[in-house]
Amino acid sequence: MTLRASQAGPSFDAVIERKETVADGVVELVMRTHDGADLPVWEPGSHIDLVFGDGLVRQYSLCGEPGDRRSIRVAVLRAPDGRGGSAFVHDRLAVGDAITLRGPRNNFRLVDADRYLFVAGGIGITPLLPMLRSVNARSVPWRLAYGGRTRASMAYADDLMKDHPGSVEILPEDETGLLPLDRILRDADDRTAVYCCGPEPLLSAVEQMCARFSIGNLNVERFAPRADAEAAPTTSFEIELFSSGRTLQVGPDESILDVLERAGVPVDSSCREGTCATCETGVVAGVPDHRDAVLNESERSENKTMMICVSRCQGLRLVLDV
Numbered sequence: 276m277t278l279r280a281s282q283a284g285p286s287f288d289a290v291i292e293r294k295e296t297v298a299d300g301v302v303e304l305v306m307r308t309h310d311g312a313d314l315p316v317w318e319p320g321s322h323i324d325l326v327f328g329d330g331l332v333r334q335y336s337l338c339g340e341p342g343d344r345r346s347i348r349v350a351v352l353r354a355p356d357g358r359g360g361s362a363f364v365h366d367r368l369a370v371g372d373a374i375t376l377r378g379p380r381n382n383f384r385l386v387d388a389d390r391y392l393f394v395a396g397g398i399g400i401t402p403l404l405p406m407l408r409s410v411n412a413r414s415v416p417w418r419l420a421y422g423g424r425t426r427a428s429m430a431y432a433d434d435l436m437k438d439h440p441g442s443v444e445i446l447p448e449d450e451t452g453l454l455p456l457d458r459i460l461r462d463a464d465d466r467t468a469v470y471c472c473g474p475e476p477l478l479s480a481v482e483q484m485c486a487r488f489s490i491g492n493l494n495v496e497r498f499a500p501r502a503d504a505e506a507a508p509t510t511s512f513e514i515e516l517f518s519s520g521r522t523l524q525v526g527p528d529e530s531i532l533d534v535l536e537r538a539g540v541p542v543d544s545s546c547r548e549g550t551c552a553t554c555e556t557g558v559v560a561g562v563p564d565h566r567d568a569v570l571n572e573s574e575r576s577e578n579k580t581m582m583i584c585v586s587r588c589q590g591l592r593l594v595l596d597v
């Protein structure tokens with residue numbers, strides 16, 4: 276079985292080289308390794324963990340140039356109802372500060388296609404920037420529909436319009452309303468790869484619209500847990516560790532990851548909410564109840580891997596490749 280090579284990955288020490296406001300509520304961080312060593316290679320769609328200490332770890336999409344081994348760039352939206360990561364970046368992190376980075380990892384790969392349609396909502400523009408630059412450099416046709424609350428809140432909107440006026444539509448909600456997905460998606464066909472990143476209502480609406488138009492090549496990235504998964508009921512089940520034959524019980528109020536950690540079984544994890552793929556684990560037998568925001572529909576139906584921080588069991592028993 277193939278995991279997405281997303282286990283926690285190497286961590287390394289970095290320094291904040293630049294911190295700049297790039298839109299209302301959005302700061303851009305440019306970081307370099309603290310000893311001047313080359314940064315890891317990454318691909319469009321990748322994200323990186325920022326490890327703030329005190330167990331606070333957050334994932335942010337890389338929005339710079341994949342070929343740049345000297346600096347790495349993320350943009351962070353202040354989330355007023357967030358859990359502390361964006362507030363730390365906005366209020367406490369300063370130029371010259373040391374920070375630990377982990378990764379990069381890629382759960383949002385750019386597949387080959389004859390043309391591309393990118394749909395961004397707000398800070399969801401960040402993973403799409405290296406993608407559209409890559410596609411543009413290969414002279415493959417592409418379009419971007421970029422929505423946001425207001426023009427001033429939309430990071431990189433001016434640069435995108437300046438650099439690609441014929442391919443980019445900027446659609447601030449206070450000027451033009453919600454993204455007209457019907458019109459945006461209507462011309463996408465089987466040869467079009469659709470990439471969407473943004474808030475959950477946008478992702479859900481694009482998924483529904485693509486199902487309606489029978490658009491099969493849809494790729495979305497979520498940085499928040501699926502709302503339907505959080506509300507789903509939970510029951511007890513048993514897991515067997517394939518390597519040892521050991522069995523463990525998972526209660527209704529705990530995750531597989533909790534149970535493995537308590538039993539002293541080494542497993543990688545980061546977000547613990549089904550969005551980063553660090554805990555992806557092979558499934559040898561049994562049917563998972565997928566509750567993550569990483570696997571796509573075909574990966575879910577294959578049942579070869581699962582995210583053990585949130586996903587559970589359809590039935591009474593799973594055998595895991597642990």
Ligand code: FES
Nearest residue numbers: 545547552554584
């Ligand atoms: S730890 Fe992030 S998906 Fe499980």
